[in-house]
Amino acid sequence: QVQLVESGGGVVQPGGSLRLSCAASGFTFSGYAMHWVRQTPGKGLEWLATISYDGKDKDYADSVRDRFTISRDNSKNTVYLQMNTLRQEDSALYYCTKDAGHQGYSDYWGQGTTITVSA
């Protein structure tokens, strides 16, 4: 069965950095685009970034472009989100999701990892 397990969340000071990881299993990871989505009580669900199956194409929300970088290692079945210059408004629950297959919507979601940006 498909499993997505996020890790790397925690508490970080404003301006700091974190790298999230998402370990995937139960499907042919190298065949699917992957997404990162975050959720806050105030802003709801927010799509952040997408990476194509081969890592060549990436897209970002304006709110994180130039600060966050999505990447993947198909040999490790893992997708990453490098987060730099973190702000208080980046505090959220971060989900890794599997694309349904060159579609754009997510057919599987991880359980999420929480990031708190606070001094």
Place this chain on the structure above:
Amino acid sequence: DIQMTQSPSTLPASVGDRITITCRASQSIKSWLAWYQQRPGKAPKLLIYRASSLESGVPSRFSGSASGAEFTLTISSLQPDDFATYYCQQYSDYPYTFGQGTKLEIK
């Protein structure tokens, strides 16, 4: 960016009711719309994709439809497990955007 306006934000209902949730796109997204269900403390779960296609394993009481830029999620007969929050998402263009959610509450 494409704005997704979801209504209502809260919907009181009872077991057995037929309910409808609406999502309106600020511009054409054709049928590139998905619906998700989120139970408290859990990740969202895909219900419907391409506006009206039922995801495998999802009960047939869930259905989706589209009319122009207006999309509808219908639950034909509410079950206790259905009381959750529902979100629409457009995946026509980047940035992908979600509706603000509809919380289905027990009346």
